Amino acid sequence: xxxxxxVECKTGDVIAVKDLVKRYENxxxxxxxxxxxxxxxKKGEFIAIMGPSGSGKSTLMxxxxxxxxxxxxxxxxxxxxxxxxxxxxxxxxRGEKVGFVFQAFxxxxxxxxxxxxxxxxxxxxxxxxxxxxxxxxxxxxxxLSHRINNLSNQLSGxxxxxxxIARALIRNPSVIFADEPTGNLDSKSGIQVMExxxxxxxxxxxxxxxxxxxxxxxxxxxxxxxxKDGMVVADVPVTNRRIANDGELLK
Amino acid sequence: xxxxxxxxxAYSSLQRTRGRSVLTMLGIVIxxxxxxxxxxxxxxxxxxxxxxxxxxxxxxxxxxxxPRADKTGEVSVFREETLTLKDVAKFKKQLWVKAVVGQVFQxxxxxxxxxxxxxxxxxxxxxxxxxxxxxxxxxVFFTDDEINSHSxxxxxxxxxADKYFGQGNAVGKTFKLGTINYKVIGVLGxxxxxxxxxxxxxxxxxxxxxxxxxxxxxxxxxxxQSTIPLSEAQPLAEILLRESHNLNNPEGDYAKDxxxxxxxxxxxxxxxQITGVLEILLAAIAAISLLVGGIGIxxxxxxxxxxxxxxxxxxxALGARQKDIQNQFLAEAVMLTVAGGAAGIAFGxxxxxxAIQIILSYQSGWVFGLSxxxxxSGFVVSTLIGIVFGYVPARRAARLSPMDALRANE
Numbered sequence: 195x196x197x198x199x200x201v202e203c204k205t206g207d208v209i210a211v212k213d214l215v216k217r218y219e220n221x222x223x224x225x226x227x228x229x230x231x232x233x234x235x236k237k238g239e240f241i242a243i244m245g246p247s248g249s250g251k252s253t254l255m256x257x258x259x260x261x262x263x264x265x266x267x268x269x270x271x272x273x274x275x276x277x278x279x280x281x282x283x284x285x286x287x288r289g290e291k292v293g294f295v296f297q298a299f300x301x302x303x304x305x306x307x308x309x310x311x312x313x314x315x316x317x318x319x320x321x322x323x324x325x326x327x328x329x330x331x332x333x334x335x336x337x338l339s340h341r342i343n344n345l346s347n348q349l350s351g352x353x354x355x356x357x358x359i360a361r362a363l364i365r366n367p368s369v370i371f372a373d374e375p376t377g378n379l380d381s382k383s384g385i386q387v388m389e390x391x392x393x394x395x396x397x398x399x400x401x402x403x404x405x406x407x408x409x410x411x412x413x414x415x416x417x418x419x420x421x422k423d424g425m426v427v428a429d430v431p432v433t434n435r436r437i438a439n440d441g442e443l444l445k
Numbered sequence: 446x447x448x449x450x451x452x453x454x455a456y457s458s459l460q461r462t463r464g465r466s467v468l469t470m471l472g473i474v475i476x477x478x479x480x481x482x483x484x485x486x487x488x489x490x491x492x493x494x495x496x497x498x499x500x501x502x503x504x505x506x507x508x509x510x511x512p513r514a515d516k517t518g519e520v521s522v523f524r525e526e527t528l529t530l531k532d533v534a535k536f537k538k539q540l541w542v543k544a545v546v547g548q549v550f551q552x553x554x555x556x557x558x559x560x561x562x563x564x565x566x567x568x569x570x571x572x573x574x575x576x577x578x579x580x581x582x583x584x585v586f587f588t589d590d591e592i593n594s595h596s597x598x599x600x601x602x603x604x605x606a607d608k609y610f611g612q613g614n615a616v617g618k619t620f621k622l623g624t625i626n627y628k629v630i631g632v633l634g635x636x637x638x639x640x641x642x643x644x645x646x647x648x649x650x651x652x653x654x655x656x657x658x659x660x661x662x663x664x665x666x667x668x669x670q671s672t673i674p675l676s677e678a679q680p681l682a683e684i685l686l687r688e689s690h691n692l693n694n695p696e697g698d699y700a701k702d703x704x705x706x707x708x709x710x711x712x713x714x715x716x717x718q719i720t721g722v723l724e725i726l727l728a729a730i731a732a733i734s735l736l737v738g739g740i741g742i743x744x745x746x747x748x749x750x751x752x753x754x755x756x757x758x759x760x761x762a763l764g765a766r767q768k769d770i771q772n773q774f775l776a777e778a779v780m781l782t783v784a785g786g787a788a789g790i791a792f793g794x795x796x797x798x799x800a801i802q803i804i805l806s807y808q809s810g811w812v813f814g815l816s817x818x819x820x821x822s823g824f825v826v827s828t829l830i831g832i833v834f835g836y837v838p839a840r841r842a843a844r845l846s847p848m849d850a851l852r853a854n855e
Contacts, residue, residue: 261762261848282766288847289764300759300851304461316450317764361763 203238203399208272208368209258210234215266216253216424227253229424230267237368238399240392242412242432245421252373254421255405259292259371260284272368289317293362295391297374299354301346301361307333308342311360318365332360336390352383359390369401370394376411388414388438414438455776462749466781469745472738473785473830474792477823479731481793484819486800487724493811494716500639501668501709504543505576506675506682508532508667513705526663527703530652532689533570536669539685541678544572544670549655555648557609557620564605566622566648568655576670577639584616584631591651599627600649606632622648625658638810675708682706735826738785739834746778746838757842758850771843778835779828786827790820 216228227250235241245251256262257269260276263284269277276287293314301310311329320328333342336356341349346357355375362370372391376384392414394400406412413436420428459466501507510526533547549568554561573579574586582603591598599620606615606629615629627650636644656662671678680697686704687694694701707715750757757770765773794815801813 256848259762261851262846282768285761285764285766285769288762294762296851300755300762302461302756302759305457309457313760314763316454317760317766317769322447322450365764 204236206237206273207234207270208237208239208401209403210270211258211267212270213267214254214257214264214269216250216257216262217265227424228257228264231421231424231426233419233426233429235401235403238395238401239417240395240402240404240415241417241419242404242406242415243419243421244406244409244412246407248423249421250424251405251407251421255371255373255403258369258403259294260287285317289314290365291368293365293367293370295355295358295362295370295372295375297377299351299358299378301354301357303347304345306343306345307338307349307357307360310346310357311364314361314365320365328364329360332364333357335363335394336360350383351379352386355379355383355387356390359387359394363394363400367400369403371403371405373405374407375404376406376408384411385438388436392438410436451772451776452780454773455780458773458777459780465745469741470781470785470788472741473735473782473827474789476731476735476738477786477789477827478793478796479734480728480826481790481815481819481823482796482800483727483731484724484816484822485793485797485814487720487727488816488819489797489801489811489814491717491720491724492814494720495713496810497639497641498709498712498716500637501712502576502670503709504671504675505709506669506671506678507707507709507712508669508682508686509705509707510663510666510703511705512702513699525703526665527690528664528667529662530656530664532686533664533667535685535689536667536682539681541671541673541681542669543672544576546570546572546576546668547652547664548573548666548668549652549659549661550665551655551659553622555605555609555620555622557618560609564646564648565642566650566655568650568652570652572670573649573668576668579636580634582632582634583613584629586631586633586649587651592653595653595657596651597625597627597654598630598651600631600633601629602643602645602647602649603632603635604643604645605648620648622658638808643809675710679706679708735830739782739830742778742782742830743834743838746774746835747841749777750774750838750842753842754845754850754853757845758847758853761845761847762851767843770845771839774839774842775832775835778839779831782827782831782835783824786823789827790823793819793823 211234212232214228214231218225218227231254243251243254253262257264264277267277268275271287271291279287302313308326308329311332312325315325315328330339330342333339336359338353338356338360341353346354349357370391375387375391379387388411391402391404395402402415404412404415412418413432413434415432416435417431418428419426508528510528528547530547533545536542536545546569551566552563553566555564570592571586571588574581586600587596587598601615609615609620610618615632618629619626620629621627633649638644652664669678669682683697683702683706687702690703692702699705760770797815798813801811804811
């Protein structure tokens, strides 16, 4: 058993899915995407979900992140069966339990860094007078305190993604979903983003679920889940894990 | 999500598309301004008309020619004139009648001191002075002697007297109506307007003199001042007139009468009904512009939802419930319409004030007034427009699937 900052880490499953099935139905045409996926993720684990396009990795992430619901099977999050939650309950799970980092950053363009990071608190019960402090802390954690009042469209790609991470962090989620987080970034910014994610994982025991098709990026995880045609074809630990830091580029 | 957070969030969203927000609001601004203008002018008109009618004493009955228009359903502008001096004489003998005046109105060319102008000539009786508390500023008013002798003695309204003869100089002077000379024996004090007539610009002559000159045998109308309540006096007057006009109408069917008696109170009520209808009509026209403004709001909100689909997806991913998204878009719509409504109220108030100033340059007696009802309904209506026309776009936004919304425009 590991302990990180007094928190018991990797003690149990934060996510467990069993025979997860997803079908899309459009004008009577049924497209199966996931054909009975079964695996579990421990609390504090850093896992990469890989697979070619059409493998169902994005769909899987959407279901795990409560953005979509499965068509069958079971999904246990933090010991709770969440397979059949209604829309409002899914919303509060999205807000409280998980955070998202997207490839396209998805920041409000004409809003400042501070406003963007505060946005999730709008849908929380946190009193408004605490919002600024919480946001500043999260921005500090991604090293952007000097950019706090800049509009998000004045930032570089790497900075934008760090703002997105701060936004994902602000409600202290147990899981962060990162969907191709380095896909739109140059390699240096990509490494910075991975460094922050690894740091969050190691220092705060935040479970990171990284969706990527790049092997290089996936090697920053501890474990890789490979999907093909809607099925898990491999579930292996990363033997030579990369640790992102400034020196990494020099290698 | 607290109301103030919601308001702040809606405000900053609107700020991000400021130009478009202002243009969208303009529809509501104009619509509400039009409603305020309609209600305000309607009310001012009503007040003006009622003030004019109220210039008749509350103890007076007005007898007009022809049956009551509201009973026959005819609009009788060219009613047959039936009232005579004999009727006036009969009323004079009644114990309940304090004073009675029969009048004839004519317009004629007034010529004096080398100038000429068309003026209203009113043939009236000495009781006119008593009944309406007119003051005689210079000289005297004519008496029954002048009535009986069909005298060419005249009393002038004060602005006419001042204009043609100079202040304090009119008595003893002469003027012409057509080819006949009349002598000024008195000038009235300032009287203002009554029944839309400027009493200060009139020529007052004995009623008999006017009837002679214009070959008239009938009166334009009669005014009776009563010593008993009008509700009792009115039927007495009607019976007397039916008898005098040899009408067989024992059941009191107004359609069979050739005259009608109205009290000031009744006249006010009728005018109130007419201007009330007018006001509703004006407001209804203004409401159409509000409807157009509302559709504009809906249209822009739809554009906004489509344009911000990705933002909606993001907000949902960050924990927003359907209700939060719906409320946000509703709040934006309501904020637009309420701000538009407030601006519209201010703009409408200004326009009403301006309109009254313009009217005042043509006719005195109008008062600028803003209706509180108009202001309240302006706010209520603009809020409702926001809710009604914002609802469908907001609902559409709320129902977007977070995943589909996030993938939009990719």
